[in-house]
Amino acid sequence: MKNSLKITTPTDREIVITRMFNAPRELVWDTMSKPELLKRWLFAPPGWEMTVCEDDPRVGGRFRWAWNGPDGPVMSMTGVYREIVPPERAVRTETFEFGCVPQSGEQLATLVLTEQGEKTLLTLTVLYPSKEARDGAIASGMERGLGAGYDRLDELLKLSPGHRLSAFDLG
Amino acid sequence: MPTTRLDATFTALADPTRRAILARLAKGEATVMELVAPFKMSQPAISKHLKVLERAGLISRGREAQKRPCRIETQPLAEANQWLESYRQLWEANFDRLDDLLDELKKKPKKS
Numbered sequence: 001m002k003n004s005l006k007i008t009t010p011t012d013r014e015i016v017i018t019r020m021f022n023a024p025r026e027l028v029w030d031t032m033s034k035p036e037l038l039k040r041w042l043f044a045p046p047g048w049e050m051t052v053c054e055d056d057p058r059v060g061g062r063f064r065w066a067w068n069g070p071d072g073p074v075m076s077m078t079g080v081y082r083e084i085v086p087p088e089r090a091v092r093t094e095t096f097e098f099g100c101v102p103q104s105g106e107q108l109a110t111l112v113l114t115e116q117g118e119k120t121l122l123t124l125t126v127l128y129p130s131k132e133a134r135d136g137a138i139a140s141g142m143e144r145g146l147g148a149g150y151d152r153l154d155e156l157l158k159l160s161p162g163h164r165l166s167a168f169d170l171g
Numbered sequence: 172m173p174t175t176r177l178d179a180t181f182t183a184l185a186d187p188t189r190r191a192i193l194a195r196l197a198k199g200e201a202t203v204m205e206l207v208a209p210f211k212m213s214q215p216a217i218s219k220h221l222k223v224l225e226r227a228g229l230i231s232r233g234r235e236a237q238k239r240p241c242r243i244e245t246q247p248l249a250e251a252n253q254w255l256e257s258y259r260q261l262w263e264a265n266f267d268r269l270d271d272l273l274d275e276l277k278k279k280p281k282k283s
Binding site: 002003005007009015017019021022023027028030031037040041042043044045137138139 | 181254255258259261262263264265266267268269270271272273274276277
């Protein structure tokens with residue numbers, strides 16, 4: 001069965017993503033830190049290709065990754081590693097660029113992998129420079145046209161009494 | 172997407188009592204007094220929550236002077252839901268690909 005994804009907005013400037021994976025922590029860490037594995041899943045819809053321009057995974061090291069679509073460059077992500085504690089924790093700055101347009105400022109991403117038996121819980125916290133930047137990042141998911149989205153409202157409204165109705169808890 | 176409206180929606184939804192009130196109203200309209208009993212709160216406290224929900228457009232109140240039954244309004248919820256939904260799909264797609272990759276890696280004999 002598929003593990004559910006949860007996205008919450010605990011503060012005005014944050015997005016927190018949590019997701020369980022049916023794999024040991026070392027393996028999950030590898031897929032998050034080794035560019036040859038990362039390019040297999042991160043923002044890799046059909047027709048996209050990730051090219052690693054630069055990667056120096058140690059504290060103070062810089063990375064620069066870029067994605068090409070069928071019509072050429074789509075976006076890039078650059079930043080600096082602030083903390084790396086394999087296989088459990090990584091903190092880095094991230095700046096996205098779409099085409100030639102830089103995104104509104106730098107965001108701070110904290111990845112935490114927690115062992116839960118044979119499984120691994122991923123918690124990714126992204127802190128944006130402002131509420132506007134955070135909202136913009138969420139809105140960009142829409143602009144990229146990743147499907148009109150099915151309406152989960154029916155499910156929300158089917159909740160039994162005592163159950164929390166939460167638009168934050170979409171997992 | 173009107174951001175101020177979204178802000179009002181999320182502020183209103185940030186409180187567990189207000190979410191519970193909405194869940195109750197999703198089953199049908201109710202008067203303030205009908206809401207007071209199950210929530211074990213005073214009438215002024217419930218009324219305060221209802222005002223926040225009403226201002227956010229999440230509920231509307233009937234015109235009947237005495238009872239003024241509350242009913243849920245689904246449009247702001249749908250907007251709030253949609254706002255995060257596309258973002259959620261983006262990550263869901265990422266992590267579905269990652270699931271496949273992890274399955275593949277688990278099958279491989281471990282290299283030392």
